[in-house]
Amino acid sequence: MLKVGSAPLRFCDGVTRRDFLRVGGLSVLGLSLADFLALKQVQGAAARREKNCIILFLVGAPSHLDTWDLKPDAPAEIRGPFKPIPTNVPGIEIGEHFPLMAEMADKYTLIRSMYHKEAPIHETGHQMMQTGWLFRGGVEYPHYGSVLAKLRGHRNSLPPYVVIPDPIGNTGVSVPHGQEGGYLGKQYDPFYLNADPAAPDFKVMDLAPPKGIDPS
Numbered sequence: 001m002l003k004v005g006s007a008p009l010r011f012c013d014g015v016t017r018r019d020f021l022r023v024g025g026l027s028v029l030g031l032s033l034a035d036f037l038a039l040k041q042v043q044g045a046a047a048r049r050e051k052n053c054i055i056l057f058l059v060g061a062p063s064h065l066d067t068w069d070l071k072p073d074a075p076a077e078i079r080g081p082f083k084p085i086p087t088n089v090p091g092i093e094i095g096e097h098f099p100l101m102a103e104m105a106d107k108y109t110l111i112r113s114m115y116h117k118e119a120p121i122h123e124t125g126h127q128m129m130q131t132g133w134l135f136r137g138g139v140e141y142p143h144y145g146s147v148l149a150k151l152r153g154h155r156n157s158l159p160p161y162v163v164i165p166d167p168i169g170n171t172g173v174s175v176p177h178g179q180e181g182g183y184l185g186k187q188y189d190p191f192y193l194n195a196d197p198a199a200p201d202f203k204v205m206d207l208a209p210p211k212g213i214d215p216s
Contacts, residue, residue, distance in 0.1 A: 053148065057130065059122075059168055067095045069112045123173045130178035140182035149181075149188045159191035166194045 065071055066080040070093065073079075084093035087105035094102055094110075101108075118124040118134055127134055131141040142150075145161035154160055168177040181188030194205055209215045 053144070055130075055144065059126075059171070064112075067098070068110055070095055121173060122171055123175050123177065126168065126171075126177040127175075128178075131182065135176060135178070140176050140180070141178065142182035142184045142188060143179050143190070145190055146181040146184055146188040150184055161188070161190045162193065163190040164193045165196050167192050 061067075063080065065078070066082050070082065070084040071079045072084055083096045085096045085099065085102055086093055087102040089105040092105050092110070094105070116124065116128055116134075118128070124134060127141075130143050132144075133141040135141065143161070145163075149160040152160060163179060167179055171177075179190060180186075195202055
């Protein structure tokens with residue numbers, strides 16, 4: 001693994017001594033000093049652009065066979081009733097109901113090789129997709145949002161990890177779904193909005209005073 005830019009000692013041109021020594025070993029990768037410095041510049045620009053991580057986790061949704069990974073050549077009992085359409089990326093097709101998404105396929109990534117061999121129920125998928133692990137032996141692993149909350153902390157007065165609209169409820173199997181802080185501790189659990197932002201009477205719980213209470 002090549003780690004770019006971590007030592008505090010620097011030459012007058014801004015290149016660290018450790019980075020300079022690393023360049024001597026880059027020839028095996030076909031990289032020059034100019035390539036190395038360009039890589040550092042791109043890495044820094046990418047880091048400055050990051051703001052938020054938004055995860056859309058659908059608990060109940062159309063099958064991938066009807067949306068992102070149609071199997072038009074599969075037997076009738078496997079493939080869905082819908083047809084694939086081309087996207088703006090040659091060789092990539094998605095479901096016919098996503099014409100606008102097809103026009104921007106160069107802006108997202110489809111991972112069609114993911115699978116697991118655990119119990120074929122939603123709850124195992126919930127745990128593995130939201131934490132990267134299947135819970136065993138009473139150990140609950142933290143959600144990605146909880147990990148970011150621990151690593152990045154609070155950047156302002158808002159919670160670092162928020163779940164909208166509410167936690168995953170009873171899906172028929174009484175196991176954790178992987179939305180919380182797990183072994184990191186309850187302090188890294190998400191803030192559950194527990195409300196629908198699209199509702200006309202939307203309000204955030206516990207932030208508005210009860211009736212009859214003056215906020216001042």
